[in-house]
Amino acid sequence: MTTETKTIKLDQFLKWIGIASTGGEAKVMIQNGEVQVNGATETRRGRKLGSGDAVMVQGETYNVDLNT
Template sequence: MKNTFKLKTEYITLGQFLKEITVISSGGMAKWYLRENVIFVDGEIENRRGRKLYPGMMIEIPEEGTFFMEKNEELITEEISDESN
Protein backbone atom coordinates (compact mmCIF):
# COMPACT_ATOMS: atom_id res chain seq x y z
CA MET A 1 0.00 0.00 0.00
CA LYS A 2 1.31 3.48 -0.91
CA ASN A 3 0.85 6.28 1.60
CA THR A 4 1.96 9.88 1.98
CA PHE A 5 3.31 11.24 5.24
CA LYS A 6 3.18 15.00 5.71
CA LEU A 7 6.13 16.26 7.73
CA LYS A 8 5.28 18.69 10.52
CA THR A 9 8.91 19.84 10.73
CA GLU A 10 11.87 20.05 8.35
CA TYR A 11 12.62 16.34 8.92
CA ILE A 12 11.68 13.40 11.13
CA THR A 13 13.96 10.62 12.37
CA LEU A 14 13.21 7.04 11.38
CA GLY A 15 12.48 6.12 15.01
CA GLN A 16 9.99 8.99 15.36
CA PHE A 17 8.43 8.07 12.03
CA LEU A 18 7.86 4.47 13.12
CA LYS A 19 6.11 5.74 16.23
CA GLU A 20 3.98 8.25 14.27
CA ILE A 21 2.67 5.55 11.92
CA THR A 22 2.04 3.27 14.95
CA VAL A 23 4.44 0.51 13.91
CA ILE A 24 5.94 0.81 17.39
CA SER A 25 4.34 2.18 20.55
CA SER A 26 7.35 3.98 22.03
CA GLY A 27 10.60 5.47 20.80
CA GLY A 28 12.54 2.94 22.87
CA MET A 29 11.22 0.12 20.69
CA ALA A 30 12.83 1.57 17.52
CA LYS A 31 16.24 0.00 18.06
CA TRP A 32 14.71 -3.43 18.63
CA TYR A 33 12.31 -3.09 15.69
CA LEU A 34 15.10 -2.09 13.28
CA ARG A 35 17.23 -5.03 14.42
CA GLU A 36 14.40 -7.50 13.79
CA ASN A 37 12.86 -6.02 10.61
CA VAL A 38 14.05 -4.77 7.22
CA ILE A 39 13.24 -1.18 6.24
CA PHE A 40 14.26 0.49 3.01
CA VAL A 41 14.90 4.22 2.67
CA ASP A 42 15.09 5.26 -0.97
CA GLY A 43 15.65 1.62 -1.92
CA GLU A 44 18.52 0.94 0.49
CA ILE A 45 18.34 -1.05 3.73
CA GLU A 46 18.35 1.27 6.74
CA ASN A 47 18.79 0.28 10.39
CA ARG A 48 19.65 3.62 12.06
CA ARG A 49 16.80 4.95 14.17
CA GLY A 50 18.28 8.44 13.98
CA ARG A 51 18.26 8.53 10.16
CA LYS A 52 16.72 11.84 9.11
CA LEU A 53 13.84 11.59 6.67
CA TYR A 54 13.18 14.61 4.44
CA PRO A 55 10.47 15.49 1.89
CA GLY A 56 10.88 13.49 -1.31
CA MET A 57 12.18 10.36 0.41
CA MET A 58 10.48 6.97 0.11
CA ILE A 59 10.30 4.53 3.02
CA GLU A 60 9.33 0.91 2.41
CA ILE A 61 8.30 -1.27 5.33
CA PRO A 62 7.35 -4.79 4.25
CA GLU A 63 3.90 -5.75 5.55
CA GLU A 64 3.21 -2.08 6.48
CA GLY A 65 3.45 -0.26 3.17
CA THR A 66 5.37 2.33 1.21
CA PHE A 67 5.44 5.89 2.52
CA PHE A 68 6.36 9.06 0.63
CA MET A 69 7.58 12.00 2.69
CA GLU A 70 5.94 15.32 1.77
CA LYS A 71 6.14 18.88 3.05
CA ASN A 72 3.15 20.06 4.99
CA GLU A 73 2.12 23.06 2.88
CA GLU A 74 -0.04 24.44 5.73
CA LEU A 75 3.04 24.87 7.92
CA ILE A 76 4.90 26.66 5.14
CA THR A 77 1.99 29.10 4.73
CA GLU A 78 1.93 29.71 8.50
CA GLU A 79 5.68 30.39 8.55
CA ILE A 80 5.37 32.94 5.75
CA SER A 81 2.48 34.77 7.45
CA ASP A 82 4.39 34.78 10.78
CA GLU A 83 7.38 36.41 9.10
CA SER A 84 5.25 39.15 7.52
CA ASN A 85 3.81 40.22 10.92
Protein backbone atom coordinates (compact mmCIF):
# COMPACT_ATOMS: atom_id res chain seq x y z
CA MET A 1 0.00 0.00 0.00
CA THR A 2 1.47 3.34 -0.99
CA THR A 3 0.71 6.67 0.58
CA GLU A 4 0.95 9.62 -1.77
CA THR A 5 1.92 12.84 -0.03
CA LYS A 6 0.28 15.91 -1.51
CA THR A 7 2.58 18.84 -2.16
CA ILE A 8 2.33 22.23 -3.82
CA LYS A 9 5.15 24.45 -5.03
CA LEU A 10 5.68 27.69 -3.16
CA ASP A 11 4.97 29.92 -6.18
CA GLN A 12 1.75 28.01 -6.91
CA PHE A 13 0.68 28.34 -3.28
CA LEU A 14 1.12 32.13 -3.39
CA LYS A 15 -1.15 32.25 -6.45
CA TRP A 16 -3.65 29.84 -4.86
CA ILE A 17 -4.11 32.00 -1.73
CA GLY A 18 -4.33 35.17 -3.83
CA ILE A 19 -1.12 36.89 -2.68
CA ALA A 20 0.34 36.84 -6.19
CA SER A 21 -1.80 37.22 -9.30
CA THR A 22 0.78 35.65 -11.63
CA GLY A 23 3.63 33.19 -11.41
CA GLY A 24 6.03 35.99 -12.33
CA GLU A 25 4.83 38.11 -9.43
CA ALA A 26 5.25 35.16 -7.06
CA LYS A 27 8.76 34.54 -8.41
CA VAL A 28 9.83 38.14 -7.73
CA MET A 29 8.42 38.08 -4.19
CA ILE A 30 10.23 34.83 -3.43
CA GLN A 31 13.54 35.91 -5.00
CA ASN A 32 13.41 39.24 -3.12
CA GLY A 33 13.28 37.35 0.19
CA GLU A 34 9.73 38.48 1.01
CA VAL A 35 8.50 34.97 1.80
CA GLN A 36 9.24 32.76 4.81
CA VAL A 37 8.46 29.06 5.17
CA ASN A 38 8.33 27.69 8.70
CA GLY A 39 10.15 30.77 10.00
CA ALA A 40 13.02 30.76 7.49
CA THR A 41 13.38 32.97 4.42
CA GLU A 42 12.84 30.85 1.31
CA THR A 43 14.22 31.91 -2.08
CA ARG A 44 13.40 28.74 -4.07
CA ARG A 45 10.08 29.14 -5.84
CA GLY A 46 9.96 25.39 -6.47
CA ARG A 47 10.16 24.59 -2.76
CA LYS A 48 7.59 21.89 -2.12
CA LEU A 49 5.10 22.59 0.63
CA GLY A 50 3.02 20.01 2.44
CA SER A 51 0.19 20.15 4.92
CA GLY A 52 1.40 21.62 8.20
CA ASP A 53 3.88 24.04 6.64
CA ALA A 54 3.43 27.73 7.47
CA VAL A 55 4.07 30.43 4.86
CA MET A 56 4.55 34.03 6.02
CA VAL A 57 4.28 36.85 3.51
CA GLN A 58 3.32 40.52 3.87
CA GLY A 59 3.01 40.12 7.64
CA GLU A 60 0.41 37.35 7.40
CA THR A 61 0.87 33.64 8.09
CA TYR A 62 -0.89 31.07 5.94
CA ASN A 63 -1.04 27.44 7.02
CA VAL A 64 -0.81 24.88 4.23
CA ASP A 65 -3.68 22.37 4.28
CA LEU A 66 -3.77 20.08 1.26
CA ASN A 67 -6.12 17.51 2.76
CA THR A 68 -9.26 19.06 1.30
